[in-house]
Amino acid sequence: MAHCLRMATVPSVSCFSSSSLSSPKRRSFRVINCSKLPHVNPSDLSPSMLDSGDMPLNRHKNSDYRTFSDEFCRPRAMTAYYDYEETSYSDSYSEQDSEQDNPPPDLESIILADRVIFLGMPLVSAVTELIVAQFMYLQDDDPDKSIQLHINSSGTTRADGEVVAREHEGFAIYDTMMQMTCEIHTFNLALAMGHACLFLAAGTKGKRFSLLKTRAIIQQPRALPSGLGPSSDVLVHAKEVAINKDNFIRLFAWHTGNSEETVANTIAKGTLHMNPDKAIEFGVIDQIYYGAAKKKERENIRARARARARAREERKMKKNKQREEKN
Known part of the structure; x- marks a missing residue:
């Protein structure tokens, strides 16, 4: 291979005068020493060149003169590089695909697999839809195995008393619970207020539990603000509130073992706050949950x-x- 390279050079011009522009300078050449080019590493071949097959085929007349195309066109280099790229990329992509195909499950899916439904928000439409769907799924999965309903909800209102949902959202969950053929174990984790307290009392008798520092609250049903509507709508909402109140009193009295008059008089006096002991006395729960048997074994x-x-x-x-x- 040649050891030198002819390179065209142009002398520098300090200024552009009229004389210099009229008489252009003649090109001159100078010799630059250079070393031999190293051999090409077969691992540097590009897959696009291998696939297309478009290689430069102009060879030098001298057999000792090896060009880059000679290295590219060697069959061994082509096959070795292609096999290496295929195995390395396939392994890396297969690992990534396996990780993406199996994402980690969320907490809700984990507890649902143990047949546990957690109600931890007010009964807005999205929450009601999710709870009803979970009950239906567990009923279809195994109609004989018990379901656990863990409650920490303020019902159709927020903790400060502001109404955020309609009463029929709570009755939708209650009616779904009554359609279950299996036992429903209810647990009061912190707060069971309004319809959430009705869910707590609607569990299977003997399987209604409460933790030590919880509260069960019942109060009169409330309606959402009607806004700037006609007077006829106000009358409709008032009748709906009265009907929901009667239904709540009747159902709560049936599950707690009290008379409807007792429940109605209690609600008429105001909001009733019950600790676990008072909830047992009123018939909302059956016993206080002190811990699992494994804890006692430990x-x-x-x-x-x-x-x-x-x-x-x-x-x-x-x-x-x-x-x-x-x-």
Whole structure:
């Protein structure tokens, strides 16, 4: 291969005068020393060139002169590089695809797999739709296995008393619960207010639980603001509120074992706040949930471990005393 390269150079011009423009300078050449070009690494071949097959075919007359096209057109280099690229990219893409095809499950799906439904928001339309769909799915999945309903909701109102949903949202969930053929275990985690308290009382008798520091609240049903509507709509809303109140009193009295007059008089006096003990007395829940059986088993295991540790210490003390007596 040639060891030198002819390169055209143009002398620098300090200024552009009329004489210089009229008589152009003649080109001159100078020699630049250069070294041999290294051989091409077969791993640097591009897949596009391999696939297209368009290679420069003009060879130098001298057989000792090797061009880049000679390296590109070597069959071994082409096949080796193609195999390497195929295996490396396929492995990396397969790992990425496997990770994307199996995304981590969300928390709601995990607890739903254990047949647990969590009601943790006011009963707006989206929440009602989700709870009803979960009940229907679990009923279709196994109609005989029990369902757990965990409650921490303020019903159709917010915690400050502002109405955010209509009463029929709560009755939709209640009617769905009554259609279930399996047992429904209800748990009050923090707050069960209004229709959420009705859900708590509507669980299977003997399977209605509450944690230690919870509140169950019942109050008169309230209507959403009617806004600037005609007077006829106001009358319709008033009748609807009265009907919902009667339905709530009747259903709550049936599930708690009280008379309708007792429930009506209690609601008429104002909002009733019940702690777990008072909720048991009123018939809303059956018992207070102190913890799972596994927790008690762990406590028993720890107690037995402490007893064994004390026994080992006593045996060591006895051995030490015996040694001292012998000495």
